[in-house]
Amino acid sequence: xxxxxxxxxxxxxxxxxxxxxxxAAEVLIxxxxxxxxxxxxxxxxxxxxxxxxxxxxxxxxxxxxxxxDMASFELLVVSPGVPLEINMIRSAQTAGTEIIGEVxxxxxxxxxxxxxxxxxxxxxxxxxxxxxxxxxxxxxxEVVGNVGVAVAQKALKAxxxxxxxxxxxxxxxxxxxxxxxRVSALLxxxxxxxxxxxxxxxxxxxxxxxxxNQTADDFFIVNxxxxxxxxxxxxxxxxxxxxxxxxxxxxxxxxxxxxxxxCDGKSPEKRICxxxxxQIPGGHNLENxxxxxxxxxxxxxxxxxxxxxxxxxxxxxxxxxFVAEVKxxxxxxxxxxxxxDASIKALEAIETPILLIAGGYDxxxxxxxxxxxxxxRVKAFVLLGKTAPKVRExxxxxxxxxxxxxxxxxxxxxxxxxxxxxGDTVLLSPACASWDMYTCFEERGEDFRNRVKALGK
Numbered sequence: 001x002x003x004x005x006x007x008x009x010x011x012x013x014x015x016x017x018x019x020x021x022x023x024a025a026e027v028l029i030x031x032x033x034x035x036x037x038x039x040x041x042x043x044x045x046x047x048x049x050x051x052x053x054x055x056x057x058x059x060x061x062x063x064x065x066x067x068x069d070m071a072s073f074e075l076l077v078v079s080p081g082v083p084l085e086i087n088m089i090r091s092a093q094t095a096g097t098e099i100i101g102e103v104x105x106x107x108x109x110x111x112x113x114x115x116x117x118x119x120x121x122x123x124x125x126x127x128x129x130x131x132x133x134x135x136x137x138x139x140x141x142e143v144v145g146n147v148g149v150a151v152a153q154k155a156l157k158a159x160x161x162x163x164x165x166x167x168x169x170x171x172x173x174x175x176x177x178x179x180x181x182r183v184s185a186l187l188x189x190x191x192x193x194x195x196x197x198x199x200x201x202x203x204x205x206x207x208x209x210x211x212x213n214q215t216a217d218d219f220f221i222v223n224x225x226x227x228x229x230x231x232x233x234x235x236x237x238x239x240x241x242x243x244x245x246x247x248x249x250x251x252x253x254x255x256x257x258x259x260x261x262x263c264d265g266k267s268p269e270k271r272i273c274x275x276x277x278x279q280i281p282g283g284h285n286l287e288n289x290x291x292x293x294x295x296x297x298x299x300x301x302x303x304x305x306x307x308x309x310x311x312x313x314x315x316x317x318x319x320x321x322f323v324a325e326v327k328x329x330x331x332x333x334x335x336x337x338x339x340x341d342a343s344i345k346a347l348e349a350i351e352t353p354i355l356l357i358a359g360g361y362d363x364x365x366x367x368x369x370x371x372x373x374x375x376x377r378v379k380a381f382v383l384l385g386k387t388a389p390k391v392r393e394x395x396x397x398x399x400x401x402x403x404x405x406x407x408x409x410x411x412x413x414x415x416x417x418x419x420x421x422x423g424d425t426v427l428l429s430p431a432c433a434s435w436d437m438y439t440c441f442e443e444r445g446e447d448f449r450n451r452v453k454a455l456g457k
C-alpha cells in the first residue's frame with residue numbers, strides 16, 4: 001500500500017483538539033495542507049500561543065461553532081474522543097469526505113514499522129514493556145499512541161529503521177483504513193465503552209480492525225485464555241500467535257514449570273525467565289509479560305534481551321503504583337483502572353485487606369462482578385464522582401455496609417486513612433473514567449499521590 005501521500009493544498013478539517021488533534025494539525029500544516037480545526041471549547045479557553053500559531057499559518061479555527069459547509073472538506077481527521085455518530089461527521093460522510101484518525105494520518109505520511117497493541121486492559125503496561133525490550137535490544141524505537149505521545153508527533157521524523165510500538169484504542173482503530181502493523185496484539189476484551197460502542201459485538205469489531213490489513217507474513221499475538229479475544233483469531237489473515245498463562249501450547253508463548261516459554265514451531269522451545277522473577281504483580285501482569293515477550297520474539301528480538309527487561313521492568317505510573325506507607329497503611333495508585341475489569345485485576349493482585357476508592361465518569365458499566373470479587377478483599381468503599389451512587393447501590397446489594405460517600409479526592413484519602421488499620425492497603429482503582437472531575441486518569445492519579453503525601457506532613 002502506498003505511503004507518504006501528498007497532502008499539499010488538501011482541504012482538511014481536524015475535529016477535536018486533544019493531544020492527537022493538535023499533533024495532526026501540526027503535521028498537516030507542515031505538509032502544506034489547507035487546514036481548518038474544530039473544537040467545542042471556546043477560543044478563550046485555549047492557550048493564546050496555540051491560537052496565534054494557527055492564525056499565523058492561515059488555519060481556519062472553528063471554536064465552539066461547527067463549519068457550515070462540511071462538504072467543502074476533502075478529508076476529516078477525527079480525534080479519538082469524538083464519536084463518529086455526531087451530525088457534522090455524518091454530514092461529511094454523506095458528502096463523500098474521507099474520515100480518518102490521527103494514527104491513520106501518521107501511518108500514511110510517515111515511514112517506519114509498526115507494532116500495534118490493543119485490548120480492554122493492560123495496553124499501557126504491555127506497550128511500555130514492549131518498548132523497553134525494543135530499546136534494550138538496540139532498535140530505534142518510538143513508544144506512541146494511547147500512552148500519551150501522538151503518533152503524528154513522531155511520524156515525519158521517522159526513517160525505515162524506526163519501530164513504532166503503538167498503544168491503540170478501539171476509538172483509534174475505528175478510523176483506520178490502510179494502517180498495517182507488522183505485529184499486532186489483542187490482550188483481552190471485556191465490557192467497556194458501552195456508551196460509545198453500544199454492544200460488545202461492535203466493540204469486538206472495532207478491536208478486530210487491528211489486523212484488517214495484515215497478511216500471512218505478519219503476526220497477530222492473542223490471548224488464548226480470553227474466549228472473546230481468541231474467537232477473533234478465526235478470521236485473522238496474519239499468523240496467529242497465542243499466549244497463555246493457563247495452558248501449555250505447541251506454538252506461542254506460555255508458562256511451563258514456572259517459567260515463561262516460547263515455542264515458534266521451528267526450533268526447540270525457548271525459556272525466557274522465571275515467573276517469580278517478574279517485578280510486576282498479579283496474574284494480569286503475567287499475561288502482559290507473555291504478550292510483550294511474544295511480540296518481541298516474533299519481531300526477531302533475541303531471547304536474552306527479552307529476559308533481561310522482563311526481570312528489570314517495575315511497571316508504569318498509575319497502574320498498581322506504590323505511593324507510600326503511612327503508619328503501616330500502604331497507598332496504591334491504580335488510577336488507570338478505568339473500568340470494572342481493570343479494578344478486579346487490581347483487587348486480585350493485592351493480598352492485604354483493601355479500602356477501595358472508586359467512582360467517576362460512568363461508561364454504562366455494570367459493577368456486579370466487581371462486587372463479587374470484592375467480597376473477602378474489600379473492608380470498605382470510599383466513593384466519589386458521578387457514578388458514586390450507582391457503585392454504592394451495587395455494593396449495598398452485594399451486602400457491603402461500610403460505604404463512605406466523599407466530595408473529592410482529599411476527603412477520600414483522609415476518610416480511608418481514618419478507618420484503615422496497620423497492614424491495610426488504600427487502593428485507588430476507580431472502575432470508572434475520570435472525565436467527570438479530571439481531564440484524564442493521570443491527573444486523577446497525581447491528585448491521589450499529592451493527597452497521600454499531605455498525610456505525612
